Amino acid sequence: MRIRPVGAHALLLDCAGETDVGTADAGGDMTGPDEAVAARVEAWRAELWRRRERGELDAVEIVPAAATVLLDGVRDPERTTALLAGWTPAPVATVAPPATAEVPVTYDGEDLPTVAGHWGVDVSAVVRRLTTTEFRVAFCGFAPGFAYLTGLPAALSVPRLASPRPRVPAGSVALAGPYAGIYPTASPGGWLLVGRTELPLFDVHADPPARLAPGTRVRLVPA
């Protein structure tokens, strides 16, 4: 783990090794870090959230991402850097059971045959794989409540569409790179559509507003 400076009041915990940066393929597509990096990110995220809860860490935002955890709104980054050096994150499996969510999915996405083609299997095998994988919310981004779900092996990474669709309906379940994701609201999007859910994923009146917060274990069960 390496700490990178981010302005005067933020720090970036870089959980990737020097050689782990993603590499673009011919289409300039998103790649993700390997599973060990994702596990380190999740361990640090959980550790830092716990420590903030206990009052040991001063940060307004703790934002996990693909290979990093950002601490923003840190009053004394120098002191926080020193603290971080003395902490070791507890392995993910050893702490309290995580939040879980079952998302009922109708697997009728128009890109299922494309995904099957990339994976070298038929459509039913794609659906079987997606319904039996235990996903975990690696991080949120792109839009409020949009969760990047990790759990598929890197070998099953798929490229995004060469040109994004102007409108992907809310509830669309889709794949890109090594991630699965669900569009909480309608938006433009280049992910490959595999299905849809009726489950509301982001509600500003709910607590928490996002059903799929970082660390949540997720199953994409058949509707």
Added chain:
Amino acid sequence: MTAPTSGTVEVLRAGALTTVQDLGRPGWAHLGVPRSGALDPAALRLANRLVGNPEPAAGLEITLTGCALRFTRATAVALAGADADVRVGTRPGDVGRPLAVPAGAVVRIGPPRTGLRSWLAVAGGIAVEPVLGSRATDTLSGLGPPPLRDGDRLPLGTPTGPPAPVDVTVTAPPPAELRLTLRLGPRDDWFTPLALDRLLGSAYTVSPVSNRVGARLTGAALPRAVAGELPSEGLVLGAVQVPSDGQPLVFLADHPTTGGYPVIGVVADVTPLAQARPGTTVTFHGPQR
């Protein structure tokens, strides 16, 4: 959650972009919720103090073309930020002073003489329903009230204190050239030494496609030392992101929470960019040089 309301403000002319803004919704970035809030929080705080509001109260952020508003009750307003013509009825008023508004009067804010944006505070604040603790319009995610349209009516809160007894506050016109203090990182190592020389040694120009999400700059392209794509990572206010065309973009209040292009450095104070019209010259200066 709903504050007691007291009267309304009717939007006679919304202008190019007038939005409700407060100090934003920090603390939700891990769920993909941008911070949003006034592009110059100090100006909004000042306007609020002038009308006797708590500093975080919601006001209006007015962009470039001004706006016209009618108030159903007698109130006080104050304008801060860009220097602009402000009138209560036909009576001219001053920027940076509380102005008494009789019931039914129309407040007209003209285009700024210099700069881009003004913040209007109203005694009691704009009392639209808060979303995740903030009334701010987030132009990226769509959270908060939509930008004002002609004919909108917004509820006003109950005033909590008397307007401040001030005669004058100082409004400095924006400088012809913006000198922004920048710290390199977190991904300056993704760029060539030439890129760092260019960033800290050449002038950039604010592009017309700038908005509340970010100030896009044009100038010497910043070549990358590392090819490939950066896995998405968290972004902060003032992050200078460099997309594949090599032209830097400085993130402002409505910035996305994560991004997949490397951030070469972070600007310490982005508020001068809130007043930077397209064509403004920007230079970056770091502790390094």
